[in-house]
Amino acid sequence: MSDALPIDLVDVDVDDALAEAHHGLTRAGFIVAGGAAIAGLGALAPTTGAAVPASDREVLNYALVLEYLQAAFYTESERSKALKGKTAEAAKVVGAVERAHVKAFRELLGKKAVGRPHFDFQGVTEKEGSFLKTAVAFEDLAVAAYKGQARRIRSKSVLTSALGIHTVEARHAAWMRYLNGDQPAVSAFDLPQSRKEIDKIVASTKFISRRPRSTSRSKPRYTG
Amino acid sequence: MKRGGLIALGLAAGGTGAAALIAAAESQEPSAAPAAAPARPALAGPAAPALAIPSPRELADGPELTRWAHVRRPVLARAQPSRSARVVARVARLTPERSVTALPVTARRGATSDSLWMRVTLPTLPNGTSGWVPRRALGAFEISRHRLVVDLDRQRLTLLHRGRAVLRAPVGVGQRRWPTPRGTFIIRNRLERYESPQYGPVAFGTSARSPTLTDWPAGGFIGIHGTDQPELLPGRVSHGCVRLRNPDILRLARLMPVGTPVEFR
Numbered sequence: 001m002s003d004a005l006p007i008d009l010v011d012v013d014v015d016d017a018l019a020e021a022h023h024g025l026t027r028a029g030f031i032v033a034g035g036a037a038i039a040g041l042g043a044l045a046p047t048t049g050a051a052v053p054a055s056d057r058e059v060l061n062y063a064l065v066l067e068y069l070q071a072a073f074y075t076e077s078e079r080s081k082a083l084k085g086k087t088a089e090a091a092k093v094v095g096a097v098e099r100a101h102v103k104a105f106r107e108l109l110g111k112k113a114v115g116r117p118h119f120d121f122q123g124v125t126e127k128e129g130s131f132l133k134t135a136v137a138f139e140d141l142a143v144a145a146y147k148g149q150a151r152r153i154r155s156k157s158v159l160t161s162a163l164g165i166h167t168v169e170a171r172h173a174a175w176m177r178y179l180n181g182d183q184p185a186v187s188a189f190d191l192p193q194s195r196k197e198i199d200k201i202v203a204s205t206k207f208i209s210r211r212p213r214s215t216s217r218s219k220p221r222y223t224g
Numbered sequence: 225m226k227r228g229g230l231i232a233l234g235l236a237a238g239g240t241g242a243a244a245l246i247a248a249a250e251s252q253e254p255s256a257a258p259a260a261a262p263a264r265p266a267l268a269g270p271a272a273p274a275l276a277i278p279s280p281r282e283l284a285d286g287p288e289l290t291r292w293a294h295v296r297r298p299v300l301a302r303a304q305p306s307r308s309a310r311v312v313a314r315v316a317r318l319t320p321e322r323s324v325t326a327l328p329v330t331a332r333r334g335a336t337s338d339s340l341w342m343r344v345t346l347p348t349l350p351n352g353t354s355g356w357v358p359r360r361a362l363g364a365f366e367i368s369r370h371r372l373v374v375d376l377d378r379q380r381l382t383l384l385h386r387g388r389a390v391l392r393a394p395v396g397v398g399q400r401r402w403p404t405p406r407g408t409f410i411i412r413n414r415l416e417r418y419e420s421p422q423y424g425p426v427a428f429g430t431s432a433r434s435p436t437l438t439d440w441p442a443g444g445f446i447g448i449h450g451t452d453q454p455e456l457l458p459g460r461v462s463h464g465c466v467r468l469r470n471p472d473i474l475r476l477a478r479l480m481p482v483g484t485p486v487e488f489r
Binding site: 052075076078079080081082092093095096097099100101103104105107108118119120121122123126127155156157158159160161164165209212213214215216217218219220221222223224 | 270275282340416429441
């Protein structure tokens, strides 16, 4: 990942999802997210209706974009039916987990959640070799990204959740590394990566793309 | 003694020692502690997580799910997944309405990036023609869980979502001399805010083409749109397009995304 080309985020983040998350901007008014999001937690549940601090929402939205990216990647891989055997099984399992992460983030953030960007994986989901390379990169990226945001999180509840997801992403990273023939546990200490570094890497993939135009104000020339 | 036995023994001994330490600590009366020693705060328990992560769920893709993709660049569609195969059609990136062409994807062939081909249904005559294009000529795969069915004999339209009807409406269809073609196509664009009352407030473009009006401007594509003559519906009244009353086309526009497969039957 370190050799990824540093391409300007603005060039590819045309849906503004990354930028939106980066600046903590929102698309709609805030609705306190506590009630629905924490339903079912029982004794561990924080106070219903407790608002997440604004700075934590920014971190959560940033994480949500990465979760969107991963969920879309694995989901497209599974739907392509191009993967076989253990790789297909891993994509299926990990994809379901990433979708669960997305759902949880969206429920917590409510209308403050950033929208799903448009993704174009350019065929890497349809070949085992490129799928595994990309999966390893995504999972390592997620692990480094969560670690990189730890110091910015103010709420202990949010930090607990982030740590819970961080370790799951680390397991995914080890799984994908194993399938790709890489050492699952490479070093004794994993370094965090900053938001800026992560954004550059994501942007350099060009997987976040402009949504093709499908509407127009042209006068119809159909047969009538 | 083998290594495993040593480890087991060590663990047992450690366990005994720990139990003894705990017992010793618990047996001490508070009064036995020095009066000046500060009380140690208990370690805090885990914080409640802010996120409620649901159980992971498998994809719930049913038979109603279809795949499609936008065209990334102009491309030749071929009869077989090979660069030497016969050319079936030229596929433009843009439609006559300047939207990006959307194609239903029905099959895949090949295993490497250079040899991956997709079979697509083409917006060309005869209707229903399919061809193979390189994967790289297509953009991201999109999915649709909607399906639009137009019963040409009963002149009824039904929009389905995940197999369930969410909208029904009477329609006008092609006159017998300009019939609406039968088959399965795709909604490939949506036009709005144009000045043309005879098409109503919204018009959808399909990949179907009139088999009779082949010299119609822009290729004789079949649309689904509103009308300024609602009193004619339902009936065989059009040049092949599917006409809806304006309130119905507005309801359809709220529910149906581009990429929806449409069946004229």
